[in-house]
Amino acid sequence: MTPGWWTEAVIYQIYPRSFADSDGDGIGDLPGITARLDHLVELGVDAVWLSPFYPSPQADAGYDVADYRDVEPLFGTLPDADRLIGEAKRRGLRVIVDLVPNHTSSAHVWFAEALTAAPGSPQRQRYVFRDGLGADGGEPPNDWQSVFGGPAWTRVTEPDGRPGQWYLHLFDTAQPDLNWDNPEVRAEFVDVLRFWLDRGVDGFRVDVAHGLIKQADLADWQEPQEILSGREVDKPRPPMWDQDGVHEIYREWRRVVDSYGSAPQDGRVLVAEAWVEPAERLARYIRPDEMHQAFNFEYLLAAWTAPAQYAVITRSLEATDAVGAPTTWVLSNHDVVRHASRLGLPIGTPRPNGIGAQDPQPDAGLGLRRARAATLLMLALPGSAYLYQGEELGLPEHTTLPDEARQDPTYHRTRGAQRGRDGCRVPIPWEADAPSYGFGPTDASWLPQPPSWSEYALDRQRDVPGSTYEVYRAALRLRREHGLGRGALRWLESADEVLAFANDGLRVLTNFGPAPVPLPEGAEVLVSSAPLDGTGHVPTDVTVWFRA
Ligand code: GLC
Numbered sequence: 001m002t003p004g005w006w007t008e009a010v011i012y013q014i015y016p017r018s019f020a021d022s023d024g025d026g027i028g029d030l031p032g033i034t035a036r037l038d039h040l041v042e043l044g045v046d047a048v049w050l051s052p053f054y055p056s057p058q059a060d061a062g063y064d065v066a067d068y069r070d071v072e073p074l075f076g077t078l079p080d081a082d083r084l085i086g087e088a089k090r091r092g093l094r095v096i097v098d099l100v101p102n103h104t105s106s107a108h109v110w111f112a113e114a115l116t117a118a119p120g121s122p123q124r125q126r127y128v129f130r131d132g133l134g135a136d137g138g139e140p141p142n143d144w145q146s147v148f149g150g151p152a153w154t155r156v157t158e159p160d161g162r163p164g165q166w167y168l169h170l171f172d173t174a175q176p177d178l179n180w181d182n183p184e185v186r187a188e189f190v191d192v193l194r195f196w197l198d199r200g201v202d203g204f205r206v207d208v209a210h211g212l213i214k215q216a217d218l219a220d221w222q223e224p225q226e227i228l229s230g231r232e233v234d235k236p237r238p239p240m241w242d243q244d245g246v247h248e249i250y251r252e253w254r255r256v257v258d259s260y261g262s263a264p265q266d267g268r269v270l271v272a273e274a275w276v277e278p279a280e281r282l283a284r285y286i287r288p289d290e291m292h293q294a295f296n297f298e299y300l301l302a303a304w305t306a307p308a309q310y311a312v313i314t315r316s317l318e319a320t321d322a323v324g325a326p327t328t329w330v331l332s333n334h335d336v337v338r339h340a341s342r343l344g345l346p347i348g349t350p351r352p353n354g355i356g357a358q359d360p361q362p363d364a365g366l367g368l369r370r371a372r373a374a375t376l377l378m379l380a381l382p383g384s385a386y387l388y389q390g391e392e393l394g395l396p397e398h399t400t401l402p403d404e405a406r407q408d409p410t411y412h413r414t415r416g417a418q419r420g421r422d423g424c425r426v427p428i429p430w431e432a433d434a435p436s437y438g439f440g441p442t443d444a445s446w447l448p449q450p451p452s453w454s455e456y457a458l459d460r461q462r463d464v465p466g467s468t469y470e471v472y473r474a475a476l477r478l479r480r481e482h483g484l485g486r487g488a489l490r491w492l493e494s495a496d497e498v499l500a501f502a503n504d505g506l507r508v509l510t511n512f513g514p515a516p517v518p519l520p521e522g523a524e525v526l527v528s529s530a531p532l533d534g535t536g537h538v539p540t541d542v543t544v545w546f547r548a
Contacts, residue, residue, distance in 0.1 A: 004267045006203070006292055006384060007326040008485025009046040010476060011096065013388045015334045016053045016075050017061060018427040018447075021440030028427065030076035032440070034084045036430075037091055039458070043392055043469075044476035047094035049205050049271075051334060053081070057107050059174035060148075060409055061334075061425070063098075063207060064105035068192040085200045094202035096271065101189050102208040103175040111176050115156055119165050126185055127176045128168035128214070129156075140166055143220045144240060147171055149414035168218075170211060170240060172409045180212040180249065190256055197260045203269035203292070204257075206250075209285060210274035213246045215239035242276045250290040269293065271328075279319035286325035293384060296328045300336065301351055304343050304370055306512040310494045313381065317489065320383070327383035331374055332391050338424045341397035343370035353410065354419025357400040368394050369541045372471055372529035373510055376543035377499070379475045380508040382487045387472075390428040393456045394468030397423040398447070405448055422447055432457040466531065474527045478545060482506050510543040520548045 001007060020032030030053060040048060052062035053075040062072065071078050088095050104111060110126050117123035119131070130141035132155060140153035147170055154173045158164035168177045178185050193204065219239050237243065250270065257268040272285040272294035285294045302312040320327040331339040337352055344367020345352070345360075355362065371394065378385055401423055403411075408420030426447045431438030432454035436445045454460065461467035479485060484503050493500035497513025506526070511517045516537035519525070525532065528544040538544050 001321075001324045001326065002264070002288075003486065004264045004269075004292070005046065005094065006267060006269045008382075008483070009094070009384045010044075010379070010479070010485070011047045011049050011384065011386050012040055012043070012045040013049045013051065013333060013386060015051045015389055015425060017051075018425050018439075019389055020430070021427070021436070021444070024440050024442035024444060025074070026427075026436075026440065026442070026444030026446045027074050028439070029074065030071065030080040030084050034080070034087050037084075037087055037093065040093060041091050042473070044473055044480065045093070045387065047096060047202065048088060049096040049386070050098060052098045052100060052207075056105055057174065059105065060172050061407070063100055064103070064107075064172065064175050065100050066105040066107040067109075068099075068189075069195050082199060089200065095200075096203040096205055096269070097196055097201050098207060099189075099192070099196075099204040100207040101178065101180075102211045103169065103171060103177045106174045106176055114167075114176075116159050119158075122184075124165070125182050126179055128179050128218075129165045130168070130218070132166050136163075137165075138163070141168075142218050143222065144168070144170070144218075145224075146173075146413065148410045149418065168214075170208075172413070174409075177214075178212075180245075186249065186252070190252065193253060193256050197257065197268060201268070203271065205271045205273060206291070207273050209250070209272040209291070209294075210242045210246060210276050211240060212249060213243040215243055242274070242281065247284065247287075247290060250285065254289055254291070267292070271295070279315050280322070283319045283323045283325070286320065287323050288325075293326060293328050295330055295333075295386065297330070299378075300330050300332075300339075303347055304374065304512065305347060306495065306497055306499050306510070309377070309510075309512075310491075310499055313489070314491075317382070327381070328386065329378045329381055329383060330386040330388075331371070331378060332388040332424065333386070334388065334425055335421055336424065338371075338388070338391065338395060338397040339374060340364075340368045340371040340391070340394055341399060341423075343367045343374060344396075352419075354408070354421055354423050355397055355399040356403065356419040359399070359419070361399055362396070364396055366541070367396065368468070369530060372468060373541050373543040375472065376475055376527065376529045376545065377508065377510050379479050380484055380501075380503055380506065380543075380545060382485060382489055382503060384485065388424075390456075392469050392472040393428065393458060393461060395428060395453075395456050398426045398450050399423060400450070401426075401447065407447070426450075429453045429457040431459045471527065471529060475545070478506070478526055505547065507546050507548050508543065509538055509546070511538045511540055514540055516540070519544065519546060523548045 019028045020036045022031040054065045055067040055072045056062045113123040133139040144152035146152045153166040260268045270291035272291045276282045302308045341362045344362030410420035427439040427445045429437030435443045461469035487503040490502045500509040523546040526545045
């Protein structure tokens, strides 16, 4: 594997709306992030990934981009972005930005042009427009469903006022899919890459990287529409996901980013958000001439049992080794129930898309205990790890958000059947006793913060031994000192209830079983996710790093 900063980096995801608000309007912004960069240095991460901050009507919280080369006024200005990138670099933090190439916003100038142009025109060929089926074209061109619920096609009104063609949107109506068979679209995104590379970014997280190319015949797909393709290698692929044609796009992008730097300490990176299974299929996105990393969602989804964790870790390492790429690990992001809550649901619960007040509630204590154990297990693994803002505070999902506060299009498009992702996007608490817990200078917060969150605030945890924050800090410091990210894993135990491995000089043990487990004679504990019991045994749902 070619070594590089990214092969062992811990990358912290910032969701700009909810990180820090500098102007008191209740929506986080770029100056807010810049003012809080020292927190990330203190925490000990290597890089940040910023979710989209581009001009956008915010129909999908910024994943509906109206202009790829500017900053949404809610979040600041282009000079604010430059300042953020510069201040991060000055502190030794790298910056990865989000690129959303599968679709634009319907407010993008290209889509406005497509609507006023004729069927078959070059303006329409930037998107996926088709005539409808049936005598009057009143039926959608195929049976695809949107990931957010409802049909994946919307009919337009032609400039002459008559009902017209349909356009494809795998996500919200306000997110028309681009036509990646069109060279003009390809050229445009190469230019967008260059725009941000010229401003000094260290890479791109590529949104819906497995969706850009659709099967040419747009064949019907009777099975449920899920962003996670969840396929066995030999099963037919869904016609909208993981088509072979996507790889050519990433080979071209790799040449572009490499031209800005490919040396170990200078490399600009591409990270695939590709909900593709199994791991061998995902590994195709990170072949040597394609992207550098892909999110390991199979790991995120794995059950909290020793056999499931052993299997997913082993499989992940093998699959990425086979293509010479770093393995990545992730437990939380802005699209899933935070792991401090997810792991508080009964083992075997299918992945929930949000949790509402009417749903069975997670066991908060158990969830946090397991989350800390899971994080400590993850941070000891070789490869690169992704953290999501607030998890260093042990922050749970907001599981009782009032329905009227919900903003995720998933909630509205499924008429509430899916609660959606708002619960993991609530602005994070910094100071227990400040308005909006220090998120901003006022009480305003675009999603209500639960009354119980003062206990999670950073100022309640900093320098408090055993707090979640101090466990994260200690782990990140030790991970760096021991070079765990570039180490090698050797299993020592993979029983039904206990996992143990060595990563270079360090040993790691997680107890998933009901009975406390002894450590080897003379073991020196470096950090543990919760205190050991009175006899020095490792209790249930605890991970320990030690020297033996
Ligand atoms: C990705 C993003 C998600 C967004 C979707 C559509 O999955 O992570 O937040 O809604 O793409 O852009």
